[in-house]
Amino acid sequence: MxxxxxxxxxxxxxxxxxxxxxxxxxxxxxxxxxxxxxxxxxxxxxxxxxxxxxxxxxxxxxxxxxxxxxxxxxxxxxxxxxxxxxxxxxxxxxxxxxxxxxxxxxxxxxxxxxxxxxxxxxxxxxxxFVPFPNAPAEAPRIAAVPATKPPATGLPPAGMTSQVTAPQVTAPQVTPPQVTPPQVTPPQVVGTGLVVAPGRVLTASSLVETCPNLRVGAAPAKVLRSERGLALLEAAGLPAPRLPGLHGTSASEDRVVVAADGAGVSVAPGAMSGEARVTAPLQPGSAGAPVLDRAGGLAGLVARYPAAPRLVAGVVPPASFPVIPEDVIAAFLAEGGIATKPSAATAGSVGAAASAVGGAVIGLGCTR
The missing domain is CATH 3.40.1000.10 (Mog1/PsbP, alpha/beta/alpha sandwich)
Structure with a gap:
């Protein structure tokens, strides 16, 4: 070829x-x-x-x-x-x-x-693929160097003994350099959390295992509990909680995964593939992402994400990921005093399903 x-x-x-x-x-x-x-x-x-x-x-x-x-x-x-x-x-x-x-x-x-x-x-x-090959590169900034003159000696011409008036020297005006404040890079999104109650975030415990210092934006996240593949975090400045109803007995295997990324939130359609696994084109940062059925019912959480996923054309193709099922989530939350209920909604579009957790899916950063 x-x-x-x-x-x-x-x-x-x-x-x-x-x-x-x-x-x-x-x-x-x-x-x-x-x-x-x-x-x-x-x-x-x-x-x-x-x-x-x-x-x-x-x-x-x-x-x-x-x-x-x-x-x-x-x-x-x-x-x-x-x-x-x-x-x-x-x-x-x-x-x-x-x-x-x-x-x-x-x-x-x-x-x-x-x-x-x-x-x-x-x-x-x-x-x-190079979309703009002729885009001009940013010109380097070169500091201007002022021209200099030979220094005056301040001495009179030869043979002159009369009083000499010292030359007037004008002090150069010095412009203070402009100092650009350093840009603060927010922590990279390493996982996803779901705000399930005021000040409480549900995510996968695999994130806690790989990063003990999780953050929500600039705020530190405190680990309240971590077991059964799940972790409950406490953090300030969270959006309003949105805990959808639990997945029911629908025979459909179609799923929707709502994950956080550096630009906000991504929605990926998928399907169950065997016991407690979902096949979907998930990208880095999807560990802890809620897995919903097409009615918006909570069917699980993505348990973990590989450290080095396989890329196809710059993106991760559909792959199989482990899921923590909804009954484990319900029991875990109940032990923390957070009640759940069955989903009563009917199946709809991918966007309609994702709206069940709209605004409550957040990115989790890591401070090493």
Missing amino acids: RFTVLADPASGAVLGVPERMVPKRSAVPGGTRWQSADGRLTLESRSFPAGSTDLEALFARATAPLADRKVTYKLKRPDFIVVTGETASGRSYLRYAAGPAGIRGFAIGYEAAQAADVDRLVIAIANS
Whole structure:
């Protein structure tokens, strides 16, 4: 497979193109389309001028519910988005990045039967993608050095013995240097917590095992209890608690995982895969994340997250993660004086399910 990294004049981006696999080339609005001879594999570069749209609108369009498509992963950051999807016979990967020149990205679609080969191709394309290759680098700041003159001796010319008036010396004006205060970097999100009562956060005990000094924002979190794979923390400045009802007897294995990350909260659709495990495209920081059924009922908490997850095209693909089930959570909370109740809601969309814990899912940092 010949893989060529090339500049695409139509979009302005640089990306890798497997030219032998996609020999058919044509122009599309704002980009270029490369396609295989049989039409089973399509790669497109895309671009949008500044002000014509934004990542929020593109993300909403890419994740909008469709009867014949399932969104398998979605990630939104201030400067880029990634969305992957599946249909009955195909898969897709989409990435957009925002910059001063607008938005640039690429999309690739292929048949599910090609996944073994094309999944690796997606990784290569994503790693080669440079949305704004001509973005000017920040010029180095060079301090100006004032010109100097030879110092005056203050002595009279030769032969002159009369009174000498000392030269007037004007003191140079010194501008005090501007001191930029050091930027304080907030603790990296290492896990997720759910505010279940005033001043109380429920999370996975695996976080306590790996970081004894957990924090909520800038505030330290005190470990009140840690057992059965769960931990109850105490912290100040928490949002209002939202403890959803417990998962009922629904036969559906569909799940929704709501996890914290550096940009806020991410929602990942998933499904139960065996006893006390969920398969979903979870990203770092998902340990302790609530696992909900499609009615918003609490079905468990993600027990732990691997230290070195496998990446595909820069993101973690769907994988199986251990879950602490809802009955263990109920017993643990009851021992701490926090009552639970069964969920009475009906199944709905992924967004509706995630709203059951809206505002109460927080990121947990670690101070080493």
